[in-house]
Amino acid sequence: xxxxxxxxxxxxxxxxxxxxxxxxxxxxxxxxxxxxxxxxxxxxxxxxxxxxxxxxxxxxxxxxxxxxxxxxxxxxxxxxxxxxxxxxxxxxxxxxxxxxxxxxxxxxxxxxxxxxx
Amino acid sequence: xxxxxxxxxxxxxxxxxxxxxxxxxxxxxxxxxxxxxxxxxxxxxxxxxxxxxxxxxxxxxxxxxxxxxxxxxxxxxxxxxxxxxxxxxxxxxxxxxxxxxxxxxxxxxxxxxxxxxxxxxxxxxxxxxxxxxxxxxxxxxxxxxxxxxxxxxxxxxxxxxxxxxxxxxxxxxxxxxxxxxxxxxxxxxxxxxxxxxxxxxxxx
Numbered sequence: 619x620x621x622x623x624x625x626x627x628x629x630x631x632x633x634x635x636x637x638x639x640x641x642x643x644x645x646x647x648x649x650x651x652x653x654x655x656x657x658x659x660x661x662x663x664x665x666x667x668x669x670x671x672x673x674x675x676x677x678x679x680x681x682x683x684x685x686x687x688x689x690x691x692x693x694x695x696x697x698x699x700x701x702x703x704x705x706x707x708x709x710x711x712x713x714x715x716x717x718x719x720x721x722x723x724x725x726x727x728x729x730x731x732x733x734x735x
Numbered sequence: 736x737x738x739x740x741x742x743x744x745x746x747x748x749x750x751x752x753x754x755x756x757x758x759x760x761x762x763x764x765x766x767x768x769x770x771x772x773x774x775x776x777x778x779x780x781x782x783x784x785x786x787x788x789x790x791x792x793x794x795x796x797x798x799x800x801x802x803x804x805x806x807x808x809x810x811x812x813x814x815x816x817x818x819x820x821x822x823x824x825x826x827x828x829x830x831x832x833x834x835x836x837x838x839x840x841x842x843x844x845x846x847x848x849x850x851x852x853x854x855x856x857x858x859x860x861x862x863x864x865x866x867x868x869x870x871x872x873x874x875x876x877x878x879x880x881x882x883x884x885x886x887x888x889x890x891x892x893x894x895x896x897x898x899x900x901x902x903x904x905x906x907x908x909x910x911x912x913x914x915x916x917x918x919x920x921x922x923x924x925x926x927x928x929x930x931x932x933x934x935x936x937x938x939x
Contacts, residue, residue: 678766679807
Protein backbone atom coordinates (compact mmCIF):
# COMPACT_ATOMS: atom_id res chain seq x y z
CA UNK A 619 0.00 0.00 0.00
CA UNK A 620 1.56 3.28 -1.05
CA UNK A 621 0.03 5.74 1.38
CA UNK A 622 0.23 9.49 1.43
CA UNK A 623 2.79 9.53 4.20
CA UNK A 624 5.24 7.44 2.22
CA UNK A 625 4.86 9.78 -0.75
CA UNK A 626 5.52 12.73 1.51
CA UNK A 627 8.68 11.07 2.88
CA UNK A 628 10.00 10.44 -0.62
CA UNK A 629 9.33 14.05 -1.62
CA UNK A 630 10.99 15.41 1.51
CA UNK A 631 14.13 13.32 1.00
CA UNK A 632 14.40 14.30 -2.66
CA UNK A 633 16.33 17.59 -2.41
CA UNK A 634 18.90 16.09 -0.04
CA UNK A 635 19.38 13.05 -2.26
CA UNK A 636 19.89 15.24 -5.31
CA UNK A 637 22.23 17.52 -3.38
CA UNK A 638 24.36 14.76 -1.99
CA UNK A 639 25.76 13.72 -5.33
CA UNK A 640 26.48 17.10 -6.85
CA UNK A 641 27.46 19.40 -3.98
CA UNK A 642 31.15 18.55 -4.04
CA UNK A 643 31.31 19.37 -7.75
CA UNK A 644 29.68 22.72 -7.08
CA UNK A 645 32.51 23.44 -4.63
CA UNK A 646 35.06 22.56 -7.31
CA UNK A 647 33.22 24.72 -9.86
CA UNK A 648 33.34 27.75 -7.55
CA UNK A 649 37.12 27.35 -7.36
CA UNK A 650 37.55 27.23 -11.14
CA UNK A 651 38.54 30.87 -11.40
CA UNK A 652 41.09 30.82 -8.62
CA UNK A 653 41.54 30.33 -4.91
CA UNK A 654 38.94 31.53 -2.43
CA UNK A 655 38.66 32.19 1.26
CA UNK A 656 36.87 29.28 2.95
CA UNK A 657 34.21 31.44 4.61
CA UNK A 658 33.34 33.23 1.35
CA UNK A 659 33.16 29.93 -0.47
CA UNK A 660 30.79 28.49 2.12
CA UNK A 661 28.67 31.66 2.14
CA UNK A 662 28.34 31.69 -1.62
CA UNK A 663 27.25 28.05 -1.70
CA UNK A 664 24.87 28.73 1.18
CA UNK A 665 23.25 31.59 -0.71
CA UNK A 666 22.20 29.33 -3.62
CA UNK A 667 18.61 28.39 -3.07
CA UNK A 668 18.09 24.68 -2.42
CA UNK A 669 21.76 23.72 -2.63
CA UNK A 670 22.74 23.76 1.04
CA UNK A 671 20.55 23.46 4.13
CA UNK A 672 23.23 24.22 6.68
CA UNK A 673 26.42 26.13 5.90
CA UNK A 674 28.24 24.34 8.68
CA UNK A 675 27.88 20.95 6.99
CA UNK A 676 30.08 22.24 4.15
CA UNK A 677 33.19 22.18 6.33
CA UNK A 678 33.22 18.38 6.62
CA UNK A 679 32.80 18.31 2.83
CA UNK A 680 35.72 20.71 2.30
CA UNK A 681 37.83 18.58 4.59
CA UNK A 682 36.99 15.47 2.58
CA UNK A 683 37.87 17.17 -0.71
CA UNK A 684 41.21 18.17 0.78
CA UNK A 685 41.88 14.55 1.80
CA UNK A 686 40.97 13.38 -1.68
CA UNK A 687 43.51 15.79 -3.13
CA UNK A 688 41.09 17.66 -5.39
CA UNK A 689 41.57 20.90 -3.47
CA UNK A 690 44.51 22.38 -1.66
CA UNK A 691 44.56 24.89 1.18
CA UNK A 692 46.88 27.73 2.06
CA UNK A 693 46.87 29.94 5.13
CA UNK A 694 47.21 33.64 4.41
CA UNK A 695 47.65 36.56 6.73
CA UNK A 696 44.67 38.89 6.82
CA UNK A 697 44.66 42.57 7.65
CA UNK A 698 43.92 42.95 11.34
CA UNK A 699 42.54 39.46 11.85
CA UNK A 700 43.58 35.85 12.32
CA UNK A 701 45.16 34.01 9.36
CA UNK A 702 42.63 32.82 6.80
CA UNK A 703 42.42 29.49 5.06
CA UNK A 704 42.17 29.67 1.28
CA UNK A 705 41.04 26.84 -0.97
CA UNK A 706 42.28 26.22 -4.51
CA UNK A 707 41.65 23.58 -7.15
CA UNK A 708 44.45 21.06 -7.75
CA UNK A 709 45.16 19.64 -11.24
CA UNK A 710 43.37 16.46 -10.10
CA UNK A 711 40.40 18.58 -9.00
CA UNK A 712 40.33 20.33 -12.36
CA UNK A 713 40.25 16.96 -14.12
CA UNK A 714 37.41 15.72 -11.89
CA UNK A 715 35.47 18.90 -12.54
CA UNK A 716 35.88 18.55 -16.31
CA UNK A 717 34.62 14.97 -16.23
CA UNK A 718 31.66 15.93 -14.04
CA UNK A 719 30.72 18.86 -16.27
CA UNK A 720 30.51 16.58 -19.31
CA UNK A 721 28.59 13.89 -17.42
CA UNK A 722 26.21 16.42 -15.91
CA UNK A 723 25.27 17.90 -19.26
CA UNK A 724 24.45 14.47 -20.65
CA UNK A 725 22.55 13.51 -17.53
CA UNK A 726 20.59 16.76 -17.42
CA UNK A 727 19.65 16.51 -21.09
CA UNK A 728 18.56 12.90 -20.62
CA UNK A 729 16.37 13.71 -17.59
CA UNK A 730 14.90 16.77 -19.32
CA UNK A 731 14.19 14.66 -22.37
CA UNK A 732 12.31 12.09 -20.33
CA UNK A 733 10.38 14.65 -18.23
CA UNK A 734 9.18 16.55 -21.28
CA UNK A 735 7.88 13.60 -23.22
CA UNK B 736 38.09 38.44 21.29
CA UNK B 737 36.46 35.73 23.34
CA UNK B 738 35.93 37.96 26.35
CA UNK B 739 33.43 40.13 24.54
CA UNK B 740 31.90 37.38 22.48
CA UNK B 741 28.19 36.94 22.41
CA UNK B 742 26.86 34.30 24.78
CA UNK B 743 24.80 32.69 22.00
CA UNK B 744 28.04 32.06 20.12
CA UNK B 745 29.64 30.47 23.17
CA UNK B 746 26.59 28.28 23.69
CA UNK B 747 26.59 27.27 20.06
CA UNK B 748 30.26 26.29 20.13
CA UNK B 749 29.70 24.34 23.35
CA UNK B 750 26.85 22.45 21.68
CA UNK B 751 29.06 21.74 18.69
CA UNK B 752 31.85 20.41 20.90
CA UNK B 753 29.34 18.20 22.72
CA UNK B 754 27.83 16.92 19.46
CA UNK B 755 31.24 16.02 18.01
CA UNK B 756 32.63 14.37 21.12
CA UNK B 757 32.85 10.92 19.58
CA UNK B 758 34.92 12.12 16.60
CA UNK B 759 38.68 11.68 16.43
CA UNK B 760 40.33 14.47 18.36
CA UNK B 761 42.12 16.16 15.45
CA UNK B 762 39.07 16.16 13.21
CA UNK B 763 36.94 17.51 15.98
CA UNK B 764 39.38 20.33 16.79
CA UNK B 765 39.68 21.22 13.13
CA UNK B 766 35.92 21.24 12.57
CA UNK B 767 35.25 23.40 15.62
CA UNK B 768 38.06 25.77 14.53
CA UNK B 769 36.55 25.99 11.02
CA UNK B 770 33.11 26.84 12.38
CA UNK B 771 34.58 29.28 14.91
CA UNK B 772 36.45 31.06 12.13
CA UNK B 773 33.28 31.15 10.05
CA UNK B 774 31.40 32.78 12.92
CA UNK B 775 34.19 35.28 13.60
CA UNK B 776 34.28 36.23 9.93
CA UNK B 777 30.53 36.47 9.36
CA UNK B 778 29.20 37.95 12.60
CA UNK B 779 30.26 41.59 12.88
CA UNK B 780 31.72 42.76 16.15
CA UNK B 781 28.96 44.01 18.43
CA UNK B 782 26.16 42.42 16.41
CA UNK B 783 22.72 42.28 18.03
CA UNK B 784 21.42 39.02 19.47
CA UNK B 785 18.99 38.76 16.56
CA UNK B 786 21.82 39.08 14.02
CA UNK B 787 23.90 36.52 15.87
CA UNK B 788 21.02 34.04 16.02
CA UNK B 789 20.29 34.50 12.32
CA UNK B 790 23.93 33.82 11.47
CA UNK B 791 23.97 30.71 13.69
CA UNK B 792 20.77 29.47 12.04
CA UNK B 793 22.46 29.70 8.66
CA UNK B 794 25.41 27.69 9.90
CA UNK B 795 22.93 25.10 11.10
CA UNK B 796 22.23 22.63 13.86
CA UNK B 797 25.44 21.32 15.53
CA UNK B 798 23.98 17.80 15.46
CA UNK B 799 23.55 18.06 11.70
CA UNK B 800 27.14 19.26 11.24
CA UNK B 801 28.39 16.43 13.46
CA UNK B 802 26.33 13.96 11.41
CA UNK B 803 27.88 15.26 8.18
CA UNK B 804 31.36 14.77 9.61
CA UNK B 805 30.52 11.26 10.86
CA UNK B 806 29.20 10.37 7.44
CA UNK B 807 32.41 11.63 5.85
CA UNK B 808 34.55 9.56 8.19
CA UNK B 809 32.30 6.52 7.85
CA UNK B 810 31.52 6.50 11.57
CA UNK B 811 28.31 4.70 12.39
CA UNK B 812 26.08 6.94 14.51
CA UNK B 813 26.52 5.81 18.07
CA UNK B 814 23.15 4.97 19.52
CA UNK B 815 23.41 3.15 22.82
CA UNK B 816 21.82 -0.29 22.65
CA UNK B 817 21.65 -3.44 24.78
CA UNK B 818 25.46 -3.69 24.82
CA UNK B 819 25.79 -0.33 26.54
CA UNK B 820 22.92 -0.87 28.96
CA UNK B 821 24.49 -4.22 30.00
CA UNK B 822 27.98 -2.81 30.27
CA UNK B 823 27.24 -0.33 33.03
CA UNK B 824 25.58 -2.75 35.52
CA UNK B 825 28.21 -5.40 34.74
CA UNK B 826 31.02 -3.04 35.57
CA UNK B 827 29.29 -1.93 38.74
CA UNK B 828 27.97 -5.17 40.25
CA UNK B 829 29.08 -7.88 37.80
CA UNK B 830 31.83 -9.05 40.13
CA UNK B 831 29.29 -9.40 42.95
CA UNK B 832 27.21 -11.82 40.89
CA UNK B 833 30.03 -13.84 39.31
CA UNK B 834 33.31 -12.95 41.01
CA UNK B 835 35.83 -11.36 38.65
CA UNK B 836 34.22 -12.81 35.49
CA UNK B 837 31.14 -10.57 35.72
CA UNK B 838 33.30 -7.48 35.81
CA UNK B 839 35.65 -8.73 33.07
CA UNK B 840 32.70 -9.28 30.72
CA UNK B 841 31.67 -5.69 31.49
CA UNK B 842 35.15 -4.45 30.55
CA UNK B 843 35.05 -6.41 27.28
CA UNK B 844 31.62 -4.93 26.44
CA UNK B 845 32.91 -1.47 27.34
CA UNK B 846 35.80 -1.71 24.89
CA UNK B 847 33.60 -3.29 22.19
CA UNK B 848 31.12 -0.44 22.34
CA UNK B 849 31.45 2.41 19.86
CA UNK B 850 29.52 4.67 22.17
CA UNK B 851 32.36 5.77 24.38
CA UNK B 852 35.65 7.48 23.67
CA UNK B 853 38.95 5.87 24.63
CA UNK B 854 39.13 8.24 27.56
CA UNK B 855 35.69 7.09 28.78
CA UNK B 856 36.78 3.47 28.41
CA UNK B 857 39.96 4.00 30.40
CA UNK B 858 37.94 5.66 33.17
CA UNK B 859 35.40 2.82 33.07
CA UNK B 860 38.15 0.23 33.38
CA UNK B 861 40.30 1.86 36.03
CA UNK B 862 37.66 3.40 38.30
CA UNK B 863 37.41 0.99 40.02
CA UNK B 864 38.53 -2.49 38.89
CA UNK B 865 35.92 -4.94 40.14
CA UNK B 866 33.30 -2.23 40.61
CA UNK B 867 31.58 -2.32 43.97
CA UNK B 868 33.27 -5.64 44.76
CA UNK B 869 36.36 -3.61 45.54
CA UNK B 870 34.64 -2.20 48.58
CA UNK B 871 33.94 -5.74 49.81
CA UNK B 872 37.57 -6.71 49.61
CA UNK B 873 38.18 -4.45 52.53
CA UNK B 874 36.84 -6.13 55.65
CA UNK B 875 33.44 -4.90 56.70
CA UNK B 876 34.87 -3.72 59.95
CA UNK B 877 38.56 -3.15 60.58
CA UNK B 878 39.95 -6.34 62.05
CA UNK B 879 42.02 -5.42 65.01
CA UNK B 880 45.66 -6.09 64.45
CA UNK B 881 46.17 -5.77 68.14
CA UNK B 882 48.14 -8.67 69.52
CA UNK B 883 48.28 -9.37 73.20
CA UNK B 884 50.26 -11.77 75.19
CA UNK B 885 49.58 -12.51 78.80
CA UNK B 886 50.96 -14.84 81.34
CA UNK B 887 52.80 -14.89 84.54
CA UNK B 888 56.35 -14.31 85.32
CA UNK B 889 58.39 -14.31 88.41
CA UNK B 890 59.70 -11.05 89.62
CA UNK B 891 63.25 -10.80 90.87
CA UNK B 892 61.86 -10.62 94.41
CA UNK B 893 60.35 -14.08 93.98
CA UNK B 894 56.69 -13.01 93.71
CA UNK B 895 54.62 -14.20 90.86
CA UNK B 896 52.94 -11.42 88.85
CA UNK B 897 50.59 -11.71 85.97
CA UNK B 898 51.09 -9.40 83.03
CA UNK B 899 49.40 -8.46 79.83
CA UNK B 900 51.33 -6.89 77.03
CA UNK B 901 49.68 -5.54 73.93
CA UNK B 902 51.11 -4.18 70.68
CA UNK B 903 49.43 -2.64 67.60
CA UNK B 904 45.73 -1.91 67.65
CA UNK B 905 43.56 0.53 65.81
CA UNK B 906 44.70 4.10 65.92
CA UNK B 907 42.26 6.91 65.19
CA UNK B 908 44.16 7.90 62.06
CA UNK B 909 43.98 4.38 60.71
CA UNK B 910 40.23 4.21 61.34
CA UNK B 911 39.61 7.48 59.53
CA UNK B 912 41.81 6.37 56.64
CA UNK B 913 39.91 3.10 56.45
CA UNK B 914 36.51 4.78 56.42
CA UNK B 915 37.68 7.20 53.76
CA UNK B 916 39.00 4.41 51.58
CA UNK B 917 35.85 2.37 52.00
CA UNK B 918 33.67 5.37 51.08
CA UNK B 919 35.86 6.10 48.06
CA UNK B 920 35.54 2.49 46.90
CA UNK B 921 31.75 2.80 47.02
CA UNK B 922 31.40 6.31 45.62
CA UNK B 923 33.96 6.02 42.78
CA UNK B 924 32.37 3.07 40.89
CA UNK B 925 28.90 4.58 41.30
CA UNK B 926 30.19 7.91 39.97
CA UNK B 927 31.77 6.11 37.01
CA UNK B 928 28.48 4.33 36.27
CA UNK B 929 26.61 7.65 36.32
CA UNK B 930 29.28 9.22 34.12
CA UNK B 931 29.15 6.42 31.52
CA UNK B 932 25.35 6.56 31.47
CA UNK B 933 25.37 10.28 30.82
CA UNK B 934 28.03 10.01 28.13
CA UNK B 935 26.08 7.28 26.34
CA UNK B 936 22.83 9.16 26.60
CA UNK B 937 24.23 12.47 25.39
CA UNK B 938 25.06 10.92 22.04
CA UNK B 939 21.57 9.79 21.34
